[in-house]
Amino acid sequence: MIQTIDLRGLTPSRAEFLDLVPRAVTDVSVAQGAAEALIDDVRERGAAALRAQAVRFDGAEAASIRVPQSDIDDAVATLDADVRAALEEAIDRVRSATAAQIPPAQSTVLGDGAVVEQRWQPVDRVGLYVPGGKAVYPSSVVMNVVPAQAAGVESIALASPPQVEFGGRVHPTILGAAGLLGITEVYAMGGAGAIGALAYGVSDIGLEPVQIITGPGNVYVAAAKRLVRGRTGIDSEAGPTEILIIADETANARYVAADLVSQAEHDELAAAVLVTNSPAFADEVRLELEGCANSTLHSERVLVALRGQQSAIVLVDDLAAAARFSDAYGPEHLEIQVADSDAVLAGIHSAGAIFIGAYAPVSLGDYLAGSNHVLPTGGQSRFSSGLGAYTFLKPQQVIRYDRDALEAVSQNIHALATSENLPAHAEAVAARFPR
Structure with a gap:
């Protein structure tokens, strides 16, 4: 066996x-050509391309690409009681564990008047992908949304393929999980086209581009994430x-x-x-x-x-x-x-x-451990980590030097700038200290 x-x-x-x-x-590269064509189609034709791709790959045109709020509310109201209780428990546990991933702001004093501050800023907008396919993954909604919210991301768009079984709508359990988390921007779109839509935006449905795309998917989704990387950030090629x-x-x-x-x-x-x-x-x-x-x-x-x-x-x-x-x-x-x-x-x-x-x-980690189940595959854990609040945070250094602190290092700056043949660097400092 x-x-x-x-x-x-x-x-x-x-x-x-x-x-x-x-x-x-x-081999993700074998899907790259097809994924690129689907992304280009969405960039050129917008919603019309997404509808055509839904029919071609999901077997049903989306009833509405932007999911009405009423559908999200109905999905929450009709969630199976046991599923709802499990989702709420999972949300609480993942929120608690994720809170530990927010680094505190730090200040390093290097001398009188010389301070370097470290701060962590959330990205403004993210796109979260929840696959369809062989199974339904409300747990992936939790694992993607909670870290983004913990990081302080203000704008979250969620995409999931339309389902034939539900008349071209996103699976109601996915919608119910999104509703429990307060997500109001959900799109019925899947595959490489959805990744392209999140990266570049689709004006005719009011979808603005995002700064980071996260979430698992098939080889075409992975190829699409590779293609849009640079235009937007990604978590990994799952x-x-x-x-x-x-x-x-x-x-x-x-x-x-x-x-x-x-x-x-x-x-x-x-x-x-x-x-x-x-x-x-x-x-x-x-x-x-x-x-x-x-x-x-x-x-x-x-x-x-x-x-x-x-x-x-x-x-x-x-x-x-x-x-x-x-x-x-x-x-x-x-x-x-x-x-x-x-x-x-x-x-x-x-x-x-x-x-x-x-x-x-x-199985515990997939649902209720409190840890995140969006993790690096294919050996990528040798150099990368799973999804967390840090995925949506940008470390920034803030430098505060007063006159005396700059003067104290001016000669060192002059020496290094001269050694690199960049005299204007030294001159920018010298300008502040006329003789």
């Missing part, structure tokens, strides 16, 4: 590890979801198998990886996977993901090697289920989110 990669007895270098990690074959579990013989094989299946459920290209130093435990998990994968609702999708080249059980000599493998992989979700989790955690430097112990499954 799932391949085994045996690394026992090997000590791969960092570069060799990168070649050994299992990955799905996903790819298929992935889970890596480091476990030893003390872990519960059924829990581990269930967690692997939970992420394989997302997509046929989802990656499910177990790294263990125990061959006997690996065999236990393999047996449990048979039952879990075949009995779950989306078993066909799960089985494709588990059998894919991106999923594996990896055997290593010890847990230190497991940590090194994980760091080379750079997982979106990392679970650590071992006897001494702190010892393994000390060796981990790259992961989108880390779940410790038998009772912190990734």
Whole structure:
């Protein structure tokens, strides 16, 4: 069902590890041409292009591209009571955890009259994308909106594809989640065209361009985000979801198998990886996977993901090697289920989110942990972080020097400006101190 990669007895270098990690074959560039054509179409024809793309890709023209407030209000009023309670709890928890991500303003005094202030300013306007496709993601509404609000963003536009099942309207659960968060600007549009619309604006529906676009999507959405980067900021080019579990013989094989299946459920290209130093435990998990994968609702999708080249059980000599493998992989979700989790955690430097112990499954993080589930995929956690309030903040330095403080460093400025052959730099300072 799932391949085994045996690394026992090997000590791969960092570069060799990168070649050994299992990955799905996903090349965003193959979708770039199509995404560019869709973006250009929206720039040229505006709402007409969005309507045509909705029919072509979503099977239904949007009833209204800009969702009326009455539809949002109705969606809130008709939300399933249990779903509403869960969303409200998730909102509260994510708000609490996100509040810790707001850096305080700082002042550094470098001498009398010489102060550098550090402040964090929110961007003015953001566009948040919530995909349709194989599932409905009200949780993604929460995970995108709450950090933007925590950062102090004043203008938020949310886009989600129109649904055939609901007459070309955005899924009511998505609208209900948006309404609970006070979002009033929602657009029924999806895919690369929606990303282009958010980046460049669409005047005939009153959509103003945004400064940052966040949220997951398919390969065309990822390609579109790559194309508009520079025109607007983006969070990341999200790819298929992935889970890596480091476990030893003390872990519960059924829990581990269930967690692997939970992420394989997302997509046929989802990656499910177990790294263990125990061959006997690996065999236990393999047996449990048979039952879990075949009995779950989306078993066909799960089985494709588990059998894919991106999923594996990896055997290593010890847990230190497991940590090194994980760091080379750079997982979106990392679970650590071992006897001494702190010892393994000390060796981990790259992961989108880390779940410790038998009772912190990734499913918890998807919904109610309080952490954010918009995380870097495809190894990007080796150099980037998940979505947070900081995504929507711009650090700025404010410099305050009085006359004496500038004079105290004027000779140093003159020396450096002269060494770089930029005499006007030195002259700008000297002008303030005529002899």
